[in-house]
Amino acid sequence: MKFNQVTIKDIARELNISPSTVSRALKDHPDISVDTKKAVNALADKLNYQPNIVALNLRQKKTNTIGVIIPEVVHFFFSTVISGIEDVAYQAGYNVILAQSNESYSREVAHVKALFNSRVDGMLLSLSRETTNFDHVESIISKGVPIVFYDRMYNSPTSSKVIVDDYAGAKEAVNHLIAQGCKNIAHLVGAPNLIISIERLRGYKDALKENNLPVRDEYIIACDSGTFEEGKKITEKVLASKLKIDGIFSNNDPMAMGAMLAIKEKGLKIPDDIAIIGFSNWFIGELMEPSLSTIDQPGFEMGQEAARLLIRQIELKVKDQYEPVEEIKVLRTRLIIRNSSLRKQAKKK
Amino acid sequence: MKFNQVTIKDIARELNISPSTVSRALKDHPDISVDTKKAVNALADKLNYQPNIVALNLRQKKTNTIGVIIPEVVHFFFSTVISGIEDVAYQAGYNVILAQSNESYSREVAHVKALFNSRVDGMLLSLSRETTNFDHVESIISKGVPIVFYDRMYNSPTSSKVIVDDYAGAKEAVNHLIAQGCKNIAHLVGAPNLIISIERLRGYKDALKENNLPVRDEYIIACDSGTFEEGKKITEKVLASKLKIDGIFSNNDPMAMGAMLAIKEKGLKIPDDIAIIGFSNWFIGELMEPSLSTIDQPGFEMGQEAARLLIRQIELKVKDQYEPVEEIKVLRTRLIIRNSSLRKQAKKK
DNA sequence: GTGAAAGCGCTAACAC
DNA sequence: GTGTTAGCGCTTTCAC
Numbered sequence: 178m179k180f181n182q183v184t185i186k187d188i189a190r191e192l193n194i195s196p197s198t199v200s201r202a203l204k205d206h207p208d209i210s211v212d213t214k215k216a217v218n219a220l221a222d223k224l225n226y227q228p229n230i231v232a233l234n235l236r237q238k239k240t241n242t243i244g245v246i247i248p249e250v251v252h253f254f255f256s257t258v259i260s261g262i263e264d265v266a267y268q269a270g271y272n273v274i275l276a277q278s279n280e281s282y283s284r285e286v287a288h289v290k291a292l293f294n295s296r297v298d299g300m301l302l303s304l305s306r307e308t309t310n311f312d313h314v315e316s317i318i319s320k321g322v323p324i325v326f327y328d329r330m331y332n333s334p335t336s337s338k339v340i341v342d343d344y345a346g347a348k349e350a351v352n353h354l355i356a357q358g359c360k361n362i363a364h365l366v367g368a369p370n371l372i373i374s375i376e377r378l379r380g381y382k383d384a385l386k387e388n389n390l391p392v393r394d395e396y397i398i399a400c401d402s403g404t405f406e407e408g409k410k411i412t413e414k415v416l417a418s419k420l421k422i423d424g425i426f427s428n429n430d431p432m433a434m435g436a437m438l439a440i441k442e443k444g445l446k447i448p449d450d451i452a453i454i455g456f457s458n459w460f461i462g463e464l465m466e467p468s469l470s471t472i473d474q475p476g477f478e479m480g481q482e483a484a485r486l487l488i489r490q491i492e493l494k495v496k497d498q499y500e501p502v503e504e505i506k507v508l509r510t511r512l513i514i515r516n517s518s519l520r521k522q523a524k525k526k
Numbered sequence: 527m528k529f530n531q532v533t534i535k536d537i538a539r540e541l542n543i544s545p546s547t548v549s550r551a552l553k554d555h556p557d558i559s560v561d562t563k564k565a566v567n568a569l570a571d572k573l574n575y576q577p578n579i580v581a582l583n584l585r586q587k588k589t590n591t592i593g594v595i596i597p598e599v600v601h602f603f604f605s606t607v608i609s610g611i612e613d614v615a616y617q618a619g620y621n622v623i624l625a626q627s628n629e630s631y632s633r634e635v636a637h638v639k640a641l642f643n644s645r646v647d648g649m650l651l652s653l654s655r656e657t658t659n660f661d662h663v664e665s666i667i668s669k670g671v672p673i674v675f676y677d678r679m680y681n682s683p684t685s686s687k688v689i690v691d692d693y694a695g696a697k698e699a700v701n702h703l704i705a706q707g708c709k710n711i712a713h714l715v716g717a718p719n720l721i722i723s724i725e726r727l728r729g730y731k732d733a734l735k736e737n738n739l740p741v742r743d744e745y746i747i748a749c750d751s752g753t754f755e756e757g758k759k760i761t762e763k764v765l766a767s768k769l770k771i772d773g774i775f776s777n778n779d780p781m782a783m784g785a786m787l788a789i790k791e792k793g794l795k796i797p798d799d800i801a802i803i804g805f806s807n808w809f810i811g812e813l814m815e816p817s818l819s820t821i822d823q824p825g826f827e828m829g830q831e832a833a834r835l836l837i838r839q840i841e842l843k844v845k846d847q848y849e850p851v852e853e854i855k856v857l858r859t860r861l862i863i864r865n866s867s868l869r870k871q872a873k874k875k
Numbered sequence: 876g877t878g879a880a881a882g883c884g885c886t887a888a889c890a891c
Numbered sequence: 892g893t894g895t896t897a898g899c900g901c902t903t904t905c906a907c
Contacts, residue, residue, distance in 0.1 A: 230643045232884035250609045260599045275624045294579045544878045581900035
């Protein structure tokens with residue numbers, strides 16, 4: 178754009194000195210005399226000189242920019258990730274270029290290429306659901322661009338990854354119910370093909386086993402769409418059946434919300450008749466305080482961690498100390514118990 | 527970064543031609559012979575040549591990048607705005623640099639300056655809550671950087687704005703209740719200092735007046751925190767009082783959700799006993815289908831519209847046809863009635 | 876049809 | 892302590 182840009186040259190001309198002197202004065206180089214520094218800074222202020230970062234970028238072959246590819250911005254979890262990334266990047270002096278794949282493979286490829294062309298110093302990548310071919314990723318890795326995967330990763334042996342420990346989170350959730358005395362805990366499963374669902378189901382089963390409770394198939398309830406309505410409908414069905422559940426572990430909070438409503442409409446009390454805990458995907462867990470506990474996915478921390486990992490690699494690379502290594506950070510979920518009213522201990526027995 | 531970058535020079539050397547020829551061949555310049563073009567393109571493909579956009583940016587004084595300052599990424603509304611921006615920007619070939627003010631004035635100032643230094647072609651700006659001084663904005667406007675404000679704006683006479691018509695939305699919401707036969711409609715107000723609250727309250731009052739219904743202060747219910755619990759508590763209080771309401775217009779969906787729960791726990795039916803409609807801030811409206819209607823804020827469209835406006839200004843500026851003009855787009859809210867079961871018409875009388 | 880040269884704004888080696 | 896020069900990768904005017 179034709180901004181009426183003030184350049185180093187303008188300052189040099191006006192002061193009858195050379196551009197390099199101005200450049201040095203501006204960065205407080207020890208060689209430069211105090212007088213020149215003063216003059217330069219004064220004039221720079223007066224003209225409201227702003228350095229042209231683009232020129233700098235070209236010169237230094239470094240843009241201080243990281244590219245972020247995100248499957249879907251409008252998703253509570255991913256938006257917290259972005260926020261964490263932005264937080265760390267800002268403090269470290271990096272810009273964030275955001276690109277949304279919208280779960281489309283072709284968009285992802287296009288974005289990776291465009292980000293490379295913009296010479297971002299590194300990329301944070303969470304793969305789209307469609308992605309099964311990884312040539313685009315290999316290609317930029319081979320070009321030496323540091324990459325960190327978050328949440329949805331590709332098994333490259335030379336790039337770092339940040340993931341959430343859903344298995345442990347699920348165990349913790351179920352243990353929380355058991356500790357309150359629940360013995361018949363149902364699990365609303367959610368989209369069955371996703372790794373998170375599988376891991377959480379595994380955590381559910383293991384928690385039961387470790388507590389010597391039976392794992393019964395009829396308590397593992399398919400809820401493929403993972404929606405509020407489905408959670409409600411399924412729960413109504415369960416309540417009308419012979420199953421006598423006293424706890425629900427939900428794959429997400431919309432379903433937990435639906436379950437809660439079904440239970441309340443039936444005239445039952447939460448948590449005393451049936452306790453509920455759910456993973457917080459949409460953060461409506463935050464809104465359903467009085468009767469529910471939730472397990473939070475640490476999206477913000479994931480963004481921070483991924484950005485930190487990436488920036489460390491970038492800075493090492495600048496110093497030529499960079500050697501691509503795989504590093505895997507596994508983040509713990511957080512058990513959020515907003516509800517102080519646990520089940521009455523009397524029931525425990 | 528020291529990517530093993532393939533440059534135009536490399537291609538030129540290998541082919542024994544000049545860099546300028548390569549440059550022209552790559553952009554299919556008519557002067558260049560078919561043979562050279564073929565050779566150049568073949569080699570470029572083979573070496574996987576990717577143009578260095580940074581160099582281009584410096585050369586053309588244009589970065590094809592827009593800077594976005596957002597108060598808070600982790601907010602349903604703003605995340606939809608980002609998504610809309612990204613959508614339009616991507617299709618127009620622009621990068622999006624995202625900067626979060628976190629509702630802090632000093633961060634906002636720092637970001638505006640940094641974005642200018644990165645020579646973004648234009649900025650999309652929504653002011654932080656703290657911002658009362660506008661020097662930083664004036665400064666870059668005076669430098670000729672196109673700006674479009676969205677949602678939270680500064681009254682500059684030379685920059686465009688995109689806002690939501692909350693007043694009309696509120697009227698539509700209340701009319702929707704009235705059309706179903708509600709006569710005693712309460713309004714859960716929400717944070718009273720925000721313009722959106724004021725506009726929505728105004729819409730509520732005017733809708734009543736235009737339908738010859740009385741505006742009664744005891745039906746305008748303060749809910750300053752705007753939370754689920756507050757909505758629930760307040761509604762319980764209302765239900766226990768002498769007020770006999772048959773409709774609720776809520777400033778947001780968490781409160782609407784709370785109201786719903788209070789009503790259901792009391793054993794009343796929605797919408798037949800009491801109908802509810804709420805503005806959708808957290809999108810949990812999407813999740814509360816069976817019993818509620820919502821008014822959506824068009825965040826995605828706002829992002830799209832703002833980006834379109836900005837890009838148009840940028841492209842005009844490139845052609846030197848740019849003359850800063852104020853343009854105000856007022857976006858309509860969307861009445862979302864997911865619930866087909868309106869109040870029974872019998873009750874209308 | 877192709878090449879040489881200049882320049883975008885900045886910095887850093889090398890002079891003096 | 893300051894100036895000169897070259898160059899980051901690309902495009903574009905002007906030659907031929």
